[in-house]
Structures are given as structure tokens and as C-alpha cells.
Amino acid sequence: MVDSSALFEYLLRLGDNALILGHRLSEWCGHSPALEEDLALSNVALDLIGQTQLWLNLAGEVEGRGRNADNLAYLRDARDFRNVLLVEQPNGDFAATMARQFLFDAWHYLLLRELTGSKDARIAEIAAKGLKEVTYHLERSRDWVLRLGDGTEESHRRMQAAIDDLWMYTGELFESDEVDQAMVREGLGPDFATLHEPWLGLVRATAEEATLTLPQPGWAQRGGKRGLHSEHLGYILADLQFLQRAYPNATW
Amino acid sequence: MADSLTQSDLDQVKAWLGEVPDPEVPAVSVMDLGIVRDVRWDDDELVVSITPTYSGCPATSVIALDIEAALRAKGLDRLRVERRLSPPWTTDWISPEGRRKLEAYGIAPPAESVGDTPSPFDRFLRKPLVITCPRCKSENTDRVSEFGSTPCKAQYRCRDCLEPFDYFKCI
Structure with a gap:
């Protein structure tokens, strides 16, 4: 039987990844380069926020202190957030947003696919639901990496710069700590290290087709899973949580 | 009652x-x-x-x-x-009647059964699906965006009648 505090922690990580990336994408709403992209980014954001509700409601249930997805999203401070650093990185230009999305989607797809076999039926069913959505996210973000990478000189330069800048945040995706190891032991989740090879295979094949060069493996920036974030998260939360902080318990 | x-x-x-x-x-x-x-x-x-x-x-x-x-x-x-979350909803559950109504309304119904849908890794390698224009029935159509007015739809345009239309994606 897995320790419920470890399971709570694990579910927070799943939920926070979806929440913070969903919020980042929603920042594009009304600012995208084309109407179609505005709709697409908002739709991906919506899928991720929907998945957030499922993961964080389950986290609250496991914790057993009466917190639900709303309390967890709106009333925790930065140090209590468990998302990986990649998803909190700024939107930058459209290439940076799509590069971040692609690097995350490829990992998210592989992770959810493993989680559909989780011994915890609640995790398996949320993963099965999310996997269908993330399959489309990945197809789309990969298309954009190809189009911009193998596009004009300017689009290539921007996509290459985005991949170079974000690369150091990808190492954290494949690390396991004691929480992840507890999940592996109980058959609840995969060993993240096993996702690395298929992820790299997909990313490398896509980069080649897109005429992009992947950076050499190097130093990985880490800490998000343990609550140690970049300076960007605080600004995200200031925006995301403003209403509940200013008007506690406001509903509409 | x-x-x-x-x-x-x-x-x-x-x-x-x-x-x-x-x-x-x-x-x-x-x-x-x-x-x-x-x-x-x-x-x-x-x-x-x-x-x-x-x-x-x-x-x-x-x-x-x-x-x-x-x-x-x-x-x-x-x-x-x-x-109920499980099993997750699939477009395979749209009834034949529902598919006819979608098409008559101007939305192309899902073009394949989800049972046949390959994983994205295989999907990248195959030819894109042929989506028929719900208005003029031409197969000469282009995908404009993977996402349309709602997450369940993609945007297409017909190269023959030139009308844009929604396609209900397979999920």
C-alpha cells in the first residue's frame, strides 16, 4: 500500500504540470499570430485545465483534508507547487511556445500512456482520458516544429534558438526521486528514466526533419518537482490567484 | 410520478x-x-x-x-x-443518425473508427486522412488547423467550393 502523502505529492505534480502550462497557453488568448492559432492554443489550454481538475480533485481526495482542485490551484504558494520548470518558462515568441509545447507533449504523451496501466484505477482512467487529448496536442506541436524549423531563415533561427534555450529544462523530466520510486514499486507509475529513450527518439527524428540541431547533453536545471522554481512562477501565480486572494471564496 | x-x-x-x-x-x-x-x-x-x-x-x-x-x-x-470518466468517450459512440445530422449541419463526421487510429508515432508517417467536404462532397480539402471552434473539431477548407468547414475529430 502506497503512502498517501507520496501519492498526494505525485498527483500534485501531474496536476501542476497541466495547470501551469494551461495557464501559460491561455496567456496567448487574443494575442496569437492568427485566429486559428488563437483558437488552437486556447483549446489546448482548455484540455490541460480540464486534466488539472481531474488530477487535483483526486489529489485533494487522497489528501483527505477537504481540499479540492480549486483550493489547490488558488490557495497554494509557489514553494508548494510541484510542476517541472519547463512548463513555467515564458511564452517568448510563437516558436518558443511551440518548442516548449513539443518537448512537453512528447513526454506527456509517453507518461500518460504508461499511466493508463497504473494499478490505481483512478489514475488509469484520468490518464486514458487525457491521452486522447494529448495525442492531438503532440501532433500539432510537432507540426509547428517542422514548419518553423524547415521554414524561412527567420523561422528556423527562432525555432533553433527556442530549442537551445529550453533544452536545459528537459533533463528534469526523466529524473526520479523517492516519491516517483514509491509509485514504481507499487505499480502506480513508470520509472521516468525509461521514458527518455522513446522521447529522445521522437525529438531527434523531428529535429532532423525540421533541419534543427539538438544541443549536446549538458547540465540540467532542476527543482520544480520539489517546489524550487524559477522566478517566473511567482508572476504566474500573481495573475492566476489574484481573484481568490483579493476576494476569498468568490464564486460566479 | x-x-x-x-x-x-x-x-x-x-x-x-x-x-x-x-x-x-x-x-x-x-x-x-x-x-x-x-x-x-x-x-x-x-x-x-x-x-x-x-x-x-x-x-x-x-x-x-x-x-x-x-x-x-x-x-x-x-x-x-x-x-462517468471511464471508459473515455470516443467518437465511435456517435450514432449513424448523429453522423448524418452532423453532415447535414455542415460538420464533417469522424473519418475513421478510433479502434483503427494509430499512435501518434505511426500517425506522423502515414498520409493524412481524406476528409470529405460536407457541402459539395469534394475530397479535395485541406486542414487549416488541428483545432476549431471547440476542442472536438478541426478546421478544414474545401478547395473546390472554397467553403471553410468543421471536421469532428476522431478521439
């Missing part, structure tokens, strides 16, 4: 639900889309199980309200609508 209803009345309930339109795509009912997964009696309480099309679909709570309102209007006062 609920007391006098029996198992056979569930068919009547389903017929009533067949008149509840989907809030986003009003041409089809919640029955046509396969969102209603089960209708049953729990003692004298009617239980309607629904499943969301997409995790974040804002229509899901509206659908629950619409179902409740429609059945209350028919005199059923002991009822509850419950949400």
Missing part, C-alpha cells in the same frame, strides 16, 4: 433525452453523440450517467443541467445526473 415508472419506461426517458440538444452542436442530441452512457433506476430515483467528450469541455456541466431540466419538465422529480 416516478413511483409508477418501471423498467420499460426507460425507453421513454431515452426518447426524451433524444430531444435534448448538445449545447455546442445543437443539430445533434446528447443521445446521438453518445454522451449519455446509461439510464437506470436506483430505487425510485432515475440515474442518468453522462461522460465528458473532453476533460475541459465547458459544455459538460450545461449538458447535465439541460438533461435535468428536460426530465423535470416531463414530470420526473427524483433524478440525479452522474458523471
